[in-house]
Amino acid sequence: MSWDFQTDRPIYSQIIDHISQKIICGEYMPGYRLPSVRDMANQAGVNPNTMQRALSELEKTGLVRVERTAGRYVTEDEELLQQTKSHLAEKQIEAFFNQMRQLGVEPEQALALAQRYVNEKK
Amino acid sequence: MLGKLIKYEMKSSARYLLPLYVSVLILAVVNRLGALWLQNMPGSSTWEGLLMFFYVLLSISLFVVTGVGILVRFYHNLLGQEGYLMFTLPVSTSANLFAKLISAIFWIIASMLVFFLSVLLLTFSSTWQISDIIDWVSRTFSGFELGAVFVLLEICLLVLLSLASFVLLCYLSMSIGQLANRQKLLLSVAAFLALQVVISTLSVIFLSHNAAWLSTSISAWIDSMSPQAAIHGVLLGSCLGALVECAILYIPCWLLLKNKLNLS
């Protein structure tokens, strides 16, 4: 029972995405102490080296911070979390509009359809 | 490490040899008791015959199983799939070879002792007394000097070395046989026969060329000594010869296992 990975893209970047997602949506709460590299690698079903690399990259983004002897913690920086959330959301929106364009639906049309969808759901 | 290898080797062989040895001894006792109790009962001869038949059968299988077991152990454990374990253990090739050889000689001697013991049990008479045995022992050995004990030891050594050389001959044949990718058994048997032929041929050639020289020098040498010393000389000389034969068989066997191991 490991995380789902696609093997045609580097695994470490997929791990980064996976963990970022969990942080953004709150599954990993701000200030949450991440399990050890080995435990996380075991959970994910990947090589500890790969997990190590992914976590190092995450540290660079600031989503994860390291306290030398204590371990790795999810950042409590609300602003950063919001920024990252917006950024990821924007990427999804971009992907949505690209998909629509492929169906032959122009952005304004797509926006209108989206609004209608939201109204109906209320 | 050699000790450990020998330990595991003995354990593995004991698993199928000990039950056999014990059965032979038990059957010998059963035969003896049967002879005593069924003596005057009608139809006893058929029972006795049957018991004796099984005893003889088991005794023959005693030697056959010991012999075949030695060969199979070597083949299976070193040249078969188990070879992947045995040759990746942190032990030398010679340790592996010696463990098998020592174990083989042990079981050959053990089988002979068990047979001897079974014969004693078979013919055991309640009229025998410990004092009789002690008498017999002291009578047989009283006429002997110290030298006789040594002669006995030398004979034992000669027997051991001869056994070793035969076992090594079998091991070498199998080591040659494993070089083939198919029909390893066939090649082993062929190698065995070929080696026998080569050894006999070489002995004949050696002796025929040097017969005169050897007999004169040996008889001169013997004449120069007392009879007892001569006996020692001949026995030790034969031991040396057997040792050389062992070495000549051991070395190629060792080389083949070290450099040409052909595990599937």
Place this chain on the structure above:
Amino acid sequence: MEQTQNGEFTPQTVPETAMAPVSDNRAEESTAAILSCKHLVKQYGGNPALAGVDLDLPSGKIIGLLGPNGSGKTTLLKLACGLIPPTSGEILIQGLRPGIESKKIVSFLPEKTYLNGWMRVNDILAMFKDFYADFSLETAKEMLANLQIDERARLKTLSKGTQEKVQLILVMSRRAKLYLLDEPIGGVDPAARDYILRTIIKNYNEQSTILISTHLISEVEQILDQAVFLNHGKIVVNAPVDVLREQSGKSLDAMFREVFKC
């Protein structure tokens, strides 16, 4: 093979993307290689099973030795185990020639079972403890207990899958420097495969290297750090796996099929 204008040879079948520079490993050249081969050649009669292999494997990695049947993978493993001598060239395990000392730090898992079926599991545990100073009895017992394998059972009575797990447990319970696994997940059901891969990951440590020889690439590629492709006794690819994926946009499995297209 085609000859360029400089006189260099490039194998035609290897896509350029696969000839990735081994950038990550350059930095680690300072640490001694666990396995080092220099112009390693092994010939059987007229056939070269290994036709000149140059390889330096660092410690602390899980490395895949990948190639079709007959590519020389098993020969390379046998040489590293000290089962056969090289025809020419050199192979060193942590600087040691294959021999008794190297066997102490190498743990080998062959493709088929190499244990005596009549032995009980605890007999084999005792035997490994006897011969290998780095064998951890507690680790082995723990793993056996997790799988609910009866220690008193004779190997013969266990299913094939369970026998293979026992062998894997024995091999991975050693604190060796180099683990050589020959087709560890071949012929095993998916659940067992999962267990085997997890056991391999769990036993990874920075001081040792795990070399997995297999042709079932899609199953193991997720856990590999580095991939070494072997074909006709020569190395055609040797690079970190993520680098290969980034450069080619393909999975290792897809790349393998391309490189070894008949």
